[in-house]
Amino acid sequence: MAVVRCKLASLLLQTLYLCRRLDAPRYRRVSPTSGEPQKLIITEETAAVRPHAVAAVLRDITFTQERYDSFIELQEKLHQNICRKRSLVAIGTHDLDTISGPFTYTAKPPGDISFKPLSQTKEYTATQLMSLYKTDSHLRHYLHIIEDKPVYPVIYDSNGVVLSMPPIINGDHSKITLKTKNVFIECTATDLTKAKIVLDMMVTMFSEYCSQPFTVEEAEVVCPDGKTCKYPELAYRKEKLSSEFINKKVGINESTEKIAQLLTRMCLLSQPTGAGDEIEVEIPPTRSDVIHACDIMEDAAMAYGFNNITRTTPRTYTVANQFPLNKLTELLRQDLAAAGFTEALNFALCSQEDIADKLGKKISETKAAHISNPKTAEFQVARTTLLPGLLKTIAANRKMPLPLKLFEISDVVLKDETKDVGARNCRRFCAVYYNKSPGFEVIHGLLDRTMQLLEVKSVRGDGYHIHAADDSTFFPGRCAEIFVRGKSVGRLGVLHPDVINRFELTMPCSALEMDIEPFL
Template identity: 35%
Template sequence: MPVIEVDQKDLAGLCKIPEGELEAVLQMVKASVDEKVGKWKLEITGDRPDLLSTEGVARAVLGFIGKETGLAEYKVEKSKYELKVGKVSARPYILGAVIEGVKLTDQLIKSIVQMQEKLHEGVGRKRMKVALGINDLDKIKFPVNYTEKTEEFKFTPLGLTKDITLKDILEKTAQGKAYGKLLEGFKKYPILMDSAGKVISMPPIVMSERVKIGAGTKNIFVDVTGTDLKAVSLVLNLVVSAIAERGGKIKSVTVGGKQYPNFSTETIKVSVGDIDKTLGLGLKEKEVVSILERMRYGAKALKGGVIEVSIPAYRGDILHWIDIAEDVAIGYGYNNIQPFIPRIGTVGKILEKTKMNRKAREVMAGLGFQEILTFVLTSNKNQFQRMELKGEGIKIENPISSEFETARAWLLPGMLKILEPNKHRDYPQKIFEIGDCVLKGGEETGYKNVRKIAAVVTHDTANLTEIKSFLEAFCKLMGKKIEIRPVEHKSFIDSRAAEVFSEGKSIGIFGEIHPSLLQNFGLEKPAIAFELDLNVI
């Protein structure tokens, strides 16, 4: 979930409530306070990019506490600003808007920059889908042109003092390195420039140093580019509406004959009955309308228990009436909902394999073994090389480290591994583990889970007879008839290993661990072990 930093005094001021009451309210509108050291950090849920600014949060809070309800109105004054769109293969869509007479305080600048960053991350899918620029309008001569240029083209990107080529921007600047891959494979790159031929930005990489905003900026030009027109339009609305919450006049920018930003609202019809069935709160039509208005929707009761809901142009998350239903619950207040246990009669039960697990654990504990738990994720080195075997487990393509590059195929290696750090503990040491291993063979994915049990005993005189006694006791108590046949296995001493069969099928192995393994695992005492497939026991 994205986290934004806000100045709590500033936010409380905008919300017109005391700072002390702010935290409880924020939690109830999907902007929970995550950290309160210094400036507050708010955790915003992934469906609400409109809350990624102090201004957006304030807009929601004002509604929730009933101080400003209904649709927030943003008047767009028609103007002559125009954005001409040429052919830009890498990033075909662009929209823009102008806000005049903005008081750019430090707080607002911080909020805007932060919003830009978070929108790039989330809705913008790391600038792939959408990227936006906030520019000083007064440095720009309209109409502006969205076009494309070859790599030799030069301008001064943000943070530098001289012109460099687009090629150098992509190859040498931090921004270029981070986002250059979005333009890979294209011969020409997107450039937004004004009618005087001066560059505004190179979307989605970097803007021009010349048009950056600062404390003296009064008028703003917002440009949004991307690969998905709907997302581009939503982001433009998100940004412009948030900035306009601080005052200023929104002026339209004409793109392809149409005026932007477009704050016209979509409507959706919801049934009070459906909402009530979903929430179980017994809400009447009037109450639903009033809650929706507090959630900053437009709401009009039609006939037959149907409400026509107007969705704010900055809300991109409403796919279905169920999304409106959730907002009704939020408006009602999650902390006001009385939990109720449903009366649905069903018979509870555990899986057969859980039953088996419980029996096996009881038997092993009764035999004096300590149960342990190790990770499923492990290394091929531990699973195979240290066991003097050749092989490889399933391949995780993006492991966080070579220690966790595969999922275990058997339990024994993980158990031997934990003996080393326990060398100073009292002997004898008797441990067992039951757990799922991943083996080849599933029909759908080619892999399947196999539940296994392994036991290890180590002390000065551990030998084959001892582990055979334990294995036989375990199988007998689990009601399993077994047959034992000698086997050669690199992990065990020659002639001191046996394969365990049941009904003619191999179900496991036991024996005396080979000293070369003891050496590989850094152990100094003899060790004996068994491992069985618990699925078939």
């Protein structure tokens, strides 16, 4: 999901103020009534793990059991979605009356960090905590974020008390309770923008319960370069769009004033500017999900009521057409099955061994896209060839009557620096023949049939031809490269006995693999 919707928390407020016919709240950042703002100092050591941090204070808040439970639940919900399971942002909430600022956000070797974590009875070093939480059903999912780092992030108060070791656990000393009146909130992050959004979301949702509703006490964050920033930002911004745009996209016909009213009902304070049908919309800090005019249009449609939109017939008619590559693939599947081969469908992920060692190649030569955090050894990389999947299918069906004739037409993934994602999909066709004899003539015949179906003649130049080639996957002298219109598109031949043995097979096998896309 490209943009994380933050509407869930704000919809409750919207409903409340709609029912009570009240204006949407105005959130304000205020200075402390006495003394200096709480200060969070970031040291340069944090650059190796989580370089960013923001902070704020909810002053004189009143918790009930329901509010307290909701406060904890909101943290967990934010951790799971916009925080991306704490990998982008980790939230720490502390009873400000139990600690003393200024606070220091730094990073130390795990052996140098020692404190009593939340819900524990004694102190542990960070190294001991990582071992302790490996069996914890909740926290073990976050250990990998910092486990391999040379230093771990940690926040201290001016007396050396540990507030938290983000993104794993808070300290027990500063835990909040129903009696907590002042809450210090800190968010450490690898993404500063996400940290600001999360902090704004936390404080706006619970500032209503402060003695001065909808106000948040500011905190100063001092960066390693000496730059000082004040948080939370609680930024209101304005966007302009036309009522014609909303009417056209939603499928309604309402006046500019009416649409402005609809948006205001959704807590997006709006009013006509007087310049034609232009509407100025104010986006509050609770709506970080609104990043485009389409998001505002969606809110207008919700306020209008989807069931109230008149059903109409489209003014234009279009005929859908199958993607050419998929159409060619479907046609080939039918004729290859008619040629006596059985189609197989294998996983797009495989192990490094499958596409490299077992085929007699080096993993560095395969242009494979690696999975950064594979869950099993069977799914480490995206496949760069279809051959291992078919050979493993044969190995799992060795009791079936011979010969075994299988094929697969599917995508492989190859690294490509010219693409914005660094890799590209390539449609491949692969077939194998497994019997007491290699059956190279069978695979060669299948190639000729495939080229006949693709209307490519067996001639040099504008047609296709094969040429002897060397490949560690194939038996020496029994491998050929396939050329179409002078361009190499694949290879066929008799598999090397070592390759066959590595896939736990006992009979000779011949194979063919080629690209499909050049034939479009």
